[in-house]
Amino acid sequence: MPITSSSLPSKPTVIFLDVGTIPEQIKVPNLTFEHQWQQFDFTNEEQIIERIHAADIVITNKVKLSAEVLAYAPNLRLIAVAATGTNNIDLDYCRENNIAVSNVQGYATRSVPEHTIAMMFALKRNLVGYHQDIAAGVWQQQKQFCFFTHSISDVAGSTMGVIGSGSLGKAVAKLAEAIGMQVIFSERKGAKTCRAGYVAFEQVLAQADVLTLHCPLTETTTNLISQPELQAMKANAILINVGRGGLVNEHDLIEALKSQQISGAGCDVFTQEPADESNPLIANMDLPNLILTPHVAWGSDSSIQALYNILMDNIVKFQQGSRQNRVV
Template sequence: MSQSLPNVVFLDRATIPAHVPFRTLNFPHHWVEYDYTSAQQVEERIQGADIVISNKVVLSADILKKQPQIKLIAVSATGTNNVDLDYCRQQQIAVCNIQGYATQSVPEHVIAMIFALKRNLFAYHQDIANGVWQQDKQFCFFTHPINDIAGSTIAIMGSGNLGQGVATLARALGMQVIFAGRKGEQQSKQGYVPFTDALQQADIVSLHCPLTESTTNLIGLDELKLMKSTAVLINTGRGGLVNESDLVEALKSGEISGAGVDVFTQEPADNSNPLLANISLPNLLLTPHVAWGSDSALNRLVSILFDNIEQFMAGKHSNRVV
């Protein structure tokens, strides 16, 4: 690497599809990118780096303390739980993230999942593939309930940009929107419905809160049993918000009628994950953490990422978390 120019290293470039263009940073620099970086490769690849870009690659204190020249960690996502922020504060390493780039993409994905589940589109697709139509001998057949979403109640957990974006689309489609209060709070603040009441009232529950100690397993079997048997759960937040084994049990027993899941406790997930192991369930819709990834959102993400780096080099703060 060049010693005279700032070294910029992108550790997991493949988290952004190749068809999304990158511009050139507006200052002289040396750029190196890797599609994937394993935990064992991190230390070697950030040697001499002044600026490190990471989406999901973990940058722990043990790794960072060996590279005191690092000045900026640019996270190419909203979540920063892959970076030791306390260490960065102590060592005055700047950390920035991407905010507000998927305020259209995620809500549209949520609505798409709601339509697919409430109208049982996937289940009907499976039935056709299994020859049910030919056996029925009618011009149509009804093996699963089909429910309109207009007039239904959606309980949104998390009232940030994404939760508000879902609320806007839901209202436009004729749904009643309620925001759930924090779990365990008996008295919710104005404009919020107590957590358990929200679960009991909802035809649809959509999760948009961060993953913290207090929100881990926010939805388990007890919560699923509070929901209507006709209700669906949508999780485009974080995998750990939902107990995955409990969710599978609830789907199989009819505690709820369906679930759409875009996020998993471990990613990529494999067949040891209860959801993937039960992917054939007709009322379970899985997508691989792509709710955020419309082309417009990806282009916006890249633009903000490069802006953050350029602003830092110009001595300004942009989307700084540290």
């Protein structure tokens, strides 16, 4: 049967499984209907079933809701994802069991592009390398007013290759063009023909001075960039991944940085989050041509506030019978 507001009780139980992903300074909009609210800063795998068992509505950012755990939530009628990506939700199970899924889109079209551009400038001007050299006393040893232990590249006049042409990819392209870059959008890997306005994947790899990833993580995009793709890039190129960790083979990326197959990389996302010392990026974070941030590209205060506003409005609209931002 179709999912409607009548599927919910008059006072539904709403549970936020990982509210700790929202900074304390963000103002929480109120749900405009009677409800019972529960929230948890963090929910580990062993706690999910107990916490969602009596829920009518579940809010999650990154907590994984598989078919195995969803089977223990007989009252569940809506999963409101506090993000754009829904790869942590078993969407097939939700379709088969009359559970609606909504997500939040378009909230970080300033924050993510600015983070991308910031990483690009830092890598092209080797800011990390120079910071490390000063800390190591190189400046004092040189006895000059400046020193040049790393190359410094201008960004204007270079080429940015963008993989992913959604709102974020387009917003990054707009900023890049504003600072004098040529932007090319990549066609899907393996495509036999190119759509109008796109360039073949292999050609983008060969031409890009900056390659930036803004596509979703799917079976076809997992390890989208690995050793063959890195080898096909320019030696002075940099790679920026603010999309999903699994888009890049992390072991191959580290080898490419160490062997100078590419010039640098900036990563805001990891295959497992939080990442620990077993992750090759973390284990090699002292490399001067590698910049790591903890999945915060989306996280300006204004973007998170917009996300939270849309998230809560999605729930209200569902209660009213609307299909706003519905994935399922």
